[in-house]
Amino acid sequence: MKRVYLIFIMSCLFLSISKAQTLIEQVERAYSALDSASYINKIVLSYAKSLEKNEEETYKLLYSPDSDSMKVAQWFNRADSMYLKYLQKHKILNEPAIRHFENEVKSGIPLYVLNLKLKDKQTLQVDTGRLAFNLFYFDKRCKGRLYVYCYDGKYGWHEDGYRTFSRPLGRNAPKVFRKIMRKQPKYLLFCPELEGMNTILYVINNEVFIYRIVEMEKYKLDDYMKNRTAIRNS
Structure with a gap:
């Protein structure tokens, strides 16, 4: 035992x-x-994508007709050019924030x-x-x-x-x-x-x-x- x-x-x-x-x-x-140099670059890219994602969500909240997924998809197809212009505008506006973040993480x-x-x-x-x-x-x-x-x-x-x-x-x-x-x-x-x-x-x-x-x-x-x-x- x-x-x-x-x-x-x-x-x-x-x-x-x-x-x-x-x-x-x-x-x-x-x-x-871990490749430290490439990892830093990946974080900067991911940060930029997060800003873009936030703009997409903001656009949907401001301009989307309702919460029905099918209607939203159809509406975005019709409003595609306006949507792309909105994203392009805010992509330019986000560039200083991205540069600042990149300088911070690389300094x-x-x-x-x-x-x-x-x-x-x-x-x-x-x-x-x-x-x-x-x-x-x-x-x-x-x-x-x-x-x-x-x-x-x-x-x-x-x-x-x-x-x-x-x-x-x-x-x-x-x-x-x-x-x-x-x-x-x-x-x-x-x-x-x-x-x-x-x-x-x-x-x-x-x-x-x-x-x-x-x-x-x-x-x-x-x-x-x-x-x-x-x-x-x-």
Whole structure:
């Protein structure tokens, strides 16, 4: 009986280690395939497309006759020339914003922060979308002058400060980043499905750790994932 129990414990331990190694291998593979110069250009293009998409949505809200998809499609076919003129006009108007964004992302050396996703309740996996890295531009105090986030394989948003929804988060974020960067992590990782902006992950010595920013608490990723509900409710 003791032998069976020991085998069971060893199997669980092996599975836990295998999962961690699998995530590390995925992370290593993603970073080894990263071409930083072309990636920046792809983000700029995605940003430009996001502006164009916003103009399309605005046009539909302003001029579309109703919400019926068939009628909208027919109406856009009839109004095609006006629609194209509208988009062309706003494409020209958007050019200064695109140039400004391009200058910002190319004026410094960012940290490439890889996105992770939940595979199941206890396992994370690497985001394999076309644009899977966020860009963090830290100053010496790790306050950051620019944060560019990608979501679902494309540009999501950017801000000149770490996005916060509470004073403790805004106050603690630079402190946490300083603590992490002093450890010289190999990689920074981000998984919004865990606790949104309140968590940041990093890799040291082939181990993944997670920091809860408001609480100023650090965990090994495996420990956090096993006890995630209890930790969040504590």
